[in-house]
Amino acid sequence: MTHLTPMTMGQQFGRRSWAEPWKIKMVEPIRLLDRAGRERAIAEAGYNTFLLRSEDVYIDLLTDSGTNAMSDRQWAGMMLGDEAYAGSRNFYHLEAAVQKHYGYKYLVPTHQGRGAEHLISKALIKPGDVIPGNMYFTTTRLHQELAGGTFVDVIIDEAHDPANLHPFKGNVDLGKLEDLIKRVGPEKIPYVSLAGTVNMAGGQPVSMANVKALRSLCDRYGVRIYLDATRLAENAWFIQQREEGYRDKPIAAIVKEFCSYTDGAWMSAKKDHLANIGGWLAMNHEDLYETARNLVVIYEGLHTYGGMAGRDMEALAIGIEEALQDDYMSARIGQVHYLGELLSDWNIPIVKPVGGHAVFLDAKAIYAHIPQDRFPAQTLAAQLYLDSGIRSMERGVVSAGRDPVTGEHRYPKLELVRLTIPRRVYTQAHMDVVAEAVKAVYDEREKVRGLRMVYEPKYLRFFQARFEPL
Numbered sequence: 360m361t362h363l364t365p366m367t368m369g370q371q372f373g374r375r376s377w378a379e380p381w382k383i384k385m386v387e388p389i390r391l392l393d394r395a396g397r398e399r400a401i402a403e404a405g406y407n408t409f410l411l412r413s414e415d416v417y418i419d420l421l422t423d424s425g426t427n428a429m430s431d432r433q434w435a436g437m438m439l440g441d442e443a444y445a446g447s448r449n450f451y452h453l454e455a456a457v458q459k460h461y462g463y464k465y466l467v468p469t470h471q472g473r474g475a476e477h478l479i480s481k482a483l484i485k486p487g488d489v490i491p492g493n494m495y496f497t498t499t500r501l502h503q504e505l506a507g508g509t510f511v512d513v514i515i516d517e518a519h520d521p522a523n524l525h526p527f528k529g530n531v532d533l534g535k536l537e538d539l540i541k542r543v544g545p546e547k548i549p550y551v552s553l554a555g556t557v558n559m560a561g562g563q564p565v566s567m568a569n570v571k572a573l574r575s576l577c578d579r580y581g582v583r584i585y586l587d588a589t590r591l592a593e594n595a596w597f598i599q600q601r602e603e604g605y606r607d608k609p610i611a612a613i614v615k616e617f618c619s620y621t622d623g624a625w626m627s628a629k630k631d632h633l634a635n636i637g638g639w640l641a642m643n644h645e646d647l648y649e650t651a652r653n654l655v656v657i658y659e660g661l662h663t664y665g666g667m668a669g670r671d672m673e674a675l676a677i678g679i680e681e682a683l684q685d686d687y688m689s690a691r692i693g694q695v696h697y698l699g700e701l702l703s704d705w706n707i708p709i710v711k712p713v714g715g716h717a718v719f720l721d722a723k724a725i726y727a728h729i730p731q732d733r734f735p736a737q738t739l740a741a742q743l744y745l746d747s748g749i750r751s752m753e754r755g756v757v758s759a760g761r762d763p764v765t766g767e768h769r770y771p772k773l774e775l776v777r778l779t780i781p782r783r784v785y786t787q788a789h790m791d792v793v794a795e796a797v798k799a800v801y802d803e804r805e806k807v808r809g810l811r812m813v814y815e816p817k818y819l820r821f822f823q824a825r826f827e828p829l
């Protein structure tokens with residue numbers, strides 16, 4: 360028997376909506392502070408949404424990281440936690456799930472994604488190395504730099520244009536990459552750092568054709584490819600929907616094929632894998648496995664738990680299976696796109712096409728009168744909280760940080776506010792409330808002047824920087 364998905368039903372009967380393939384068994388109350396309360400809260404937080412207390416937030420779209428709602432099966436799995444120091448049953452379950460679905464030979468568990476980034480950067484990067492990638496990610500690039508490397512962006516130009524409708528804006532520009540390999544020499548490139556989807560470009564996917572072509576280019580020069588697989592399941596949905604020949608392939612098969620063109624991956628399980636904590640590093644090469652297994656016991660924990668409790672590894676192993684279900688993914692990305700369509704219909708500038716995990720507001724276009732050194736995206740995130748208690752995140756000049764050589768701000772082309780949708784947490788009615796709040800802030804845009812930074816931490820400043828209104 361074949362099950363009808365919302366998509367195949369649509370083909371049979373005309374338009375049909377997607378719906379979540381689950382019902383709600385437990386609820387967590389949320390509340391909206393009054394205007395005076397919100398003004399006090401955001402001032403106390405230094406106009407940085409990372410410094411707000413969660414209790415003061417109404418709808419929390421700060422991040423999709425670790426904010427997932429787990430299923431009844433995952434919660435049941437938590438009770439099967441084997442909290443042995445070494446050789447926990449849950450580790451072997453996790454290892455089997457990663458091998459089955461991602462296809463890599465070896466697994467090293469870590470407490471979360473950046474733990475894995477630390478290990479791979481330390482294991483493979485030597486001072487003076489160059490690491491090309493399809494747009495930077497904050498923690499990924501920092502670990503590459505701390506290991507003595509320099510990140511070089513080789514994403515296609517379309518990714519830097521928020522209005523460009525390219526279906527795979529996460530693609531690597533193979534010409535840029537080949538020029539770089541020829542310029543610095545393949546021995547200076549420990550690996551290509553490939554991410555699917557690309558968070559900083561707006562959750563934009565990489566096509567299967569691109570990763571295939573990347574593989575043959577890298578093979579010609581003997582360069583490895585390691586994948587940031589944090590949102591690869593979401594990336595696979597875009598391949599299924601947009602790429603010739605993949606319409607009838609399950610998400611799980613697409614994920615596995617994609618990984619087959621890479622040498623290994625690191626993962627923040629707090630995203631795609633529907634868990635609240637966890638991560639891993641996986642690889643096919645034994646040399647990296649051996650080094651990473653040595654390093655993990657220094658920085659994370661024994662190589663059979665890597666900083667996770669047994670119960671967390673169990674929830675993660677079950678989450679991997681759930682994340683790769685087609686009906687789940689249609690509803691997941693369907694909800695993100697529902698919010699994107701509402702905002703588009705009201706002509707609010709957003710990054711298009713809408714990506715997999717979030718809708719990104721184009722703060723540069725919305726606050727065209729605020730120069731980038733007055734932090735338009737940071738300002739927009741603060742205004743959205745003031746209007747309606749909704750928490751979002753800056754992804755612009757504050758996130759980009761300073762150039763380690765010149766000490767100047769790095770001015771990214773994209774100055775965005777991310778409305779990140781947690782998985783299986785909010786309803787369509789919440790999305791309506793969010794869209795209306797964005798509209799209200801957009802309509803008042805002329806009245807806003809921007810912010811100045813009054814405290815700046817040295818690393819990953821966006822987490823803890825403080826601001827004052829101008």
Ligand SMILES: *Cc1c(COP(=O)(O)O)cnc(C)c1O
Binds near residue numbers: 626
């Ligand atoms: C979140 C994230 C990471 C880092 O993972 P953590 O679990 O937060 O440490 C790395 N890469 C991407 C693309 C991410 O979104």
